[in-house]
């Protein structure tokens with residue numbers, strides 16, 4: 001059989017992607033550095049865990065584990081519809097908001113079209129757009145690490161199909177406020193989709209000028225939410241989109257038929273029923289952020305105030321960020337460098353339990369003995 005020797009194995013857009021580099025696990029850090037304790041403050045997870053109601057419902061769901069899940073997630077979509085004052089047809093549930101982003105990329109882009117977002121935002125969006133072979137126009141964030149919506153609106157062209165805004169943003173924790181969002185939307189043509197990724201919505205929703213994207217009546221806005229953050233279900237992989245029916249019905253065609261799994265749907269339903277746990281999680285993050293800001297101010301460390309569950313430290317350069325993260329790791333504190341998100345000199349700290357944050361502070365003070373910034 002003769003083949004075409006010049007034919008590449010994979011398309012260039014896949015070849016040029018870097019595989020996801022996961023942070024170290026607690027077990028790996030224990031084994032490698034043997035610190036007296038390990039605090040994982042790297043992935044914006046809920047360090048309080050999840051609602052105790054989840055386990056019971058997941059065990060119940062195991063009775064159906066031999067059957068395929070409901071491909072339309074009807075029960076969960078009905079509850080979400082009620083909670084958000086929309087119809088079931090406005091909701092799509094998938095294996096995490098990363099999967100929803102992948103569905104959006106599969107469903108809506110034509111080959112010559114492009115996406116617009118910030119240069120420092122959720123890396124998962126960059127990856128899914130690249131997999132689809134679509135170009136991204138990344139608009140630099142402002143000096144205070146916020147989306148530059150005016151510049152993003154200026155960048156809209158005939159090729160623009162989708163604009164992605166994480167609100168609040170990851171990794172910066174900053175947000176687009178209501179008047180900025182409204183001004184921006186006045187400049188976006190109706191045939192451009194605006195994705196408002198509200199992964200951290202539960203932490204942000206009480207901020208006075210935070211724009212709740214669902215309170216507006218735009219025909220081209222898609223709201224993303226997830227159970228991975230405040231609800232503490234990251235391991236289940238479940239998130240959702242809320243959008244006009246004409247958008248959701250197209251997305252339903254490209255969603256993997258049986259995502260998310262039956263236990264994940266049961267877990268999400270249980271989590272939605274426990275608002276007490278949600279409040280406790282939110283209160284912990286508020287208290288933890290306040291204390292962390294005071295700590296940073298005491299040590300003259302530059303940081304960016306956040307309305308999500310993480311805070312970004314700004315170091316003078318990339319090498320210092322590398323050295324600092326490594327030194328903290330050796331103390332058992334796992335943090336996230338955010339070079340892949342476009343900010344090589346910054347480090348992101350997830351707000352953890354009190355005990356973990358105290359470990360962070362102690363370790364930080366130890367590291368300061370040998371590293372200055």
Ligand SMILES: Cc1ncc(COP(=O)(O)O)c(C=O)c1O
Nearest residue numbers: 096097098166170199226228239
């Ligand atoms: C802004 C943003 N969107 C989406 C995700 C992915 O969430 P999920 O676990 O639902 O895929 C994250 C996770 O870090 C995120 O920060």
